[in-house]
Structure formats: C-alpha cells, structure tokens
Amino acid sequence: MAIASAFENEKGQEELTYNSRDPGTTDNSDDGGELSGAVVCPSHTTERKMMWRVDWHILPFVTILYLLAFLDRVNIANARTFNLEADLGLKKTEYNTALTIFFVPYILFEIPSNILLKRFSPRIWLSGCMFLFGLVSIFQGLAQNYGGLLATRFFLGLFEAGMFPGCFYLIGMWYKRDEAQKRYSLFFSSTSLAGAFGGLLASAIGKLDGVRGYSGWRWIFILEGLLTAVVAIIFFFTFPAFPEESKWLSEEEQAYIKTRLKAEQGNNGAERKITFRDVLTVLKDHRVILGGFMYFGLIVPAYGYAFFAPTIIKTYNYSPIQTQLHSVPPWAASFVFSLIVAALSDWTRHRAFFALAPLGLLIAAIGVLLSVHTNTTAEYAVLHLFTSGTYAVLPIIVCWFQMNLGGHHRRAIGSAWQVGFGNLGGIIATYIFLDTDAPYFTKGYAICLGFTVVSALASVLYLISIHVENRRRAKTATNIGLSEYEKTELGDLNPNYRYMY
Numbered sequence: 001m002a003i004a005s006a007f008e009n010e011k012g013q014e015e016l017t018y019n020s021r022d023p024g025t026t027d028n029s030d031d032g033g034e035l036s037g038a039v040v041c042p043s044h045t046t047e048r049k050m051m052w053r054v055d056w057h058i059l060p061f062v063t064i065l066y067l068l069a070f071l072d073r074v075n076i077a078n079a080r081t082f083n084l085e086a087d088l089g090l091k092k093t094e095y096n097t098a099l100t101i102f103f104v105p106y107i108l109f110e111i112p113s114n115i116l117l118k119r120f121s122p123r124i125w126l127s128g129c130m131f132l133f134g135l136v137s138i139f140q141g142l143a144q145n146y147g148g149l150l151a152t153r154f155f156l157g158l159f160e161a162g163m164f165p166g167c168f169y170l171i172g173m174w175y176k177r178d179e180a181q182k183r184y185s186l187f188f189s190s191t192s193l194a195g196a197f198g199g200l201l202a203s204a205i206g207k208l209d210g211v212r213g214y215s216g217w218r219w220i221f222i223l224e225g226l227l228t229a230v231v232a233i234i235f236f237f238t239f240p241a242f243p244e245e246s247k248w249l250s251e252e253e254q255a256y257i258k259t260r261l262k263a264e265q266g267n268n269g270a271e272r273k274i275t276f277r278d279v280l281t282v283l284k285d286h287r288v289i290l291g292g293f294m295y296f297g298l299i300v301p302a303y304g305y306a307f308f309a310p311t312i313i314k315t316y317n318y319s320p321i322q323t324q325l326h327s328v329p330p331w332a333a334s335f336v337f338s339l340i341v342a343a344l345s346d347w348t349r350h351r352a353f354f355a356l357a358p359l360g361l362l363i364a365a366i367g368v369l370l371s372v373h374t375n376t377t378a379e380y381a382v383l384h385l386f387t388s389g390t391y392a393v394l395p396i397i398v399c400w401f402q403m404n405l406g407g408h409h410r411r412a413i414g415s416a417w418q419v420g421f422g423n424l425g426g427i428i429a430t431y432i433f434l435d436t437d438a439p440y441f442t443k444g445y446a447i448c449l450g451f452t453v454v455s456a457l458a459s460v461l462y463l464i465s466i467h468v469e470n471r472r473r474a475k476t477a478t479n480i481g482l483s484e485y486e487k488t489e490l491g492d493l494n495p496n497y498r499y500m501y
Helices: 047-080 084-088 093-110 110-120 124-141 146-160 165-170 177-188 190-208 216-238 253-267 278-283 286-314 320-326 328-348 352-371 376-402 406-420 424-429 442-475 485-491
Strands: 002-007 015-019
Touching: 047 084, 047 093, 047 124, 047 146, 047 165, 047 177, 047 190, 047 216, 047 253, 047 286, 084 093, 084 146, 084 352, 093 110, 093 146, 093 406, 110 124, 110 165, 110 278, 110 406, 124 146, 124 165, 124 216, 124 376, 165 177, 165 376, 165 406, 177 190, 177 328, 177 376, 190 216, 190 286, 190 320, 190 328, 190 376, 278 406, 286 320, 286 352, 286 376, 286 406, 286 424, 286 442, 328 352, 328 376, 352 376, 352 442, 376 406, 406 424, 406 485, 424 442
Parallel strands: none
Antiparallel strands: 002 015
16 A cells, blocks of 8 residues: 655644555555545644544553453463362363363354444443453362352353453454554463463462461452452453543544554444345355464464463473463563564565465474473473464464454454354364373364464465455456445445455
C-alpha cells in the first residue's frame, strides 16, 4: 500500500493518502482506482500520537485480562505439585479429565460469546465474564472432592470462552494489518507472562501451606482468583470498546480511526447484527477452515506444555519449589522471542515466513526431546526452544488469518471459529503427558510433533490459497458495480480486496 505522508508544518500535522493498488488492501471506489478522498488526521494531533493513545487505551487492558485468564486456566498445573491429587483423592487419569472438561464449554461458546460481545460491548461482556471466572477460580480452591473440581473447571471454561477471540477481535477493529502483529503478539505474550508469573507466584504462595488449615494448592486458586475478580471490577468501568463506542475519542477522532481502516479493509459493518445465516456462510469458506487447522495443530504442544510443564520439569529431580522456579525461564524466553518475531513481521509487512520459521524451530526442538534422555541440562535448555517456537508462532498465525478477514461479522465469526475449533487440540493435550510415560514422555512429544506438522501443512495450503486468489483477482475486472452494502457483506470476498502474505 502506497502511503504519502506530509510533515510540512510546525505543528507536526500528517496527511495520509491511501492508494489501494498494492496487494493486501481493498479498494472502495467504483472504478478500481484510488479511494475517494484522503484520510486526514485530526488537526490537533498526528497519526503517531493518535496510535500511541490507542495503544495505551487498548493494550494494557487486553494484556492484563488475558494474563489473568490464562493464569487461572493453567495454575492447576502449579497446584498439582502441592498435593492437589492426594488431597482430593484423584486416581489414574482423573486429573487429566479435570483438564479436559474445561474445553467442552470453552469450545462450544466461542462463537456465541463473540456475537454477545458485539451486542453488549467489550467493556460489559469481557469484564463481566472476567469477574465470573475469577469467582469460579476461588471456588476451585474450596473444592472438596473430584466432583467439585470437575464442576469448577467446567464453569471456568464457560466464563473464559470469549476472552481470547474477543480480545483479538477487539484489537483487529483498531489497527491496520501492517501494524497489528506487534500488538497481537504483545497481547498473546501474556500467556508467557502468565506461565512465568504463575511459577513465581506458586513458589511463594506454596509456602502458605497449612495457613488457616488450607493446603498450599488451595491458596494458589483462592488468591489468584481473588486478584482476577478485583481487577474485573475495575475493568467494568475502564475497559475499552470499539472505536465507534469510545468516549475518550472525539467524533473527529472516531471518524479518523474508522476511515483509516476503511481505506485499507473496506466498511466494517459495525452497525450490522450477526445472524446464524452469517455463521453458516462464513464457515463455507475453505480458507476459514484452514485457519482453524493452522491453530488447532499448535494448540496441542501449547497446552501440552502449559498444563504439564511442572510435571515435566519435576522429572529433572527438582523439589516442588525448585520445580516452580525452573518453570519460569522457558516462559520468559518465549516472551522475548515472540516480541522479536512480531517486530520483524510488522517491519517487513510479511506473515508467512514468520509463521513457518518458528514452526521449524519447534519441530527441531521436539526432535531433540524425543532423542535425548540422559542429559537433563540439555533437555531443560531445549524446553526454551520448545516454548519459543510454540508461543512465537501462535500469535503470528492468528493475526495473519484474522486480519485477512474483512468486516465485523466475518472477523467476529472467523476469529471465534479459529479459536473454538483450534481448542479441540486442548482436549487432546490434556491426555498426552501421562505419569505412566514419565520420565521420557515419548508419546507426548511424538503427538506434539504430529500436530505441529498438521499446522505447518495447513499454513502452507493457506499461503498457496491466498496467493492464487490474489493473482486471480489481479487479472479480473474489479469494476463490477458493487454497492457499499454489497462490499460490506462480502468483506474480504470483495473482488477489490487483497490478502496479506
């Protein structure tokens, strides 16, 4: 996309004119030429300052929200090392079943949650769900038996269902495609922060074992759930919304944010309600189906590690507290690596390479873990590569796919489908690292390898598909007399739209 910027006057005003002849943009004019009019930044600010304001009003909130959501989701792995199974009388694979039941409502309610988020606004819907899953996390610490643990894990999955796709959907409604990856990866890296933060918290909270008659694992759930509930109350009054609903923007600024996105992606159709027919229509698109498999394949190693990292690291002969502390560095490594990959991806305005390269790193890491069993130092070091490959590529794949979806309804449905279907891999992940396979966990790593290859294959097919489609559209006449309503309905299926590689 060609961008002409003028920095002439002393006030630092910027006037941006968007031309849609480049791949990766959409043209809303009737003649296939330049867009009608220029996208002019409000006179009192510059585009850089405007997006800096947007960053501060969006990113801290979604990052903290998902950090706490992921923490409440996977802290059961930390709690396990503090005698959770013995206290609740869990036998055989009952712990794994407790992990699995989380994903049943989590998968089923992804798409309904995104529809309700659009109807009620992110501030009300996401902060409300956040308060409820924080409350459930507290109840999880009060569970007295296996049935109580299952019930709390089910409702935790229900109330967390909309967090991930909802936040990605919200971010996508504020940023252009060539500036979104850093924001997506910063948001998604909250999972790495949650993993690291969870290990540190668990090592500290575990020392409360016996206080007021509660085991250390109970305090992990209670205190972390209480933190989530308190933050949710604050977020109910402060959490961001879509551009057209944000009161901290003037009408002129709202118009600018919406227009700069329209210049790149077309009219988003924010005012239009999503119907069940829309869901069926979007899911008929083969590229949408591929997007689900791209994510699905990676969820297996992602959750496999998130739920069983302490179990794996404990086999290296560490004490419970040392196990928690040694779980921190691999998460920290993935956080740094994912931000570097995201910055390079945005700088080059390219996604495919930065999706496939970390997949190669992950495959290599799994290969080492499958073959090296006598050098715990090397195995622990390779865990850093495992987490870095997994958690660097996940936000790239999600951003690449979701930012190629045009319009509110296609993006809301497509993002929920990708995450909802992809999290079927979470069910598989809960059974791949069994105690009976310790200390080598050969089956678990082999399954991770197979599903990583599935993700890589789906990613390559998606790349081929959008390349073929872009070439087809480049050779096809774009002046077909579509109305603005028809363009909005088509979204990225608009013949003038170009997919980003």
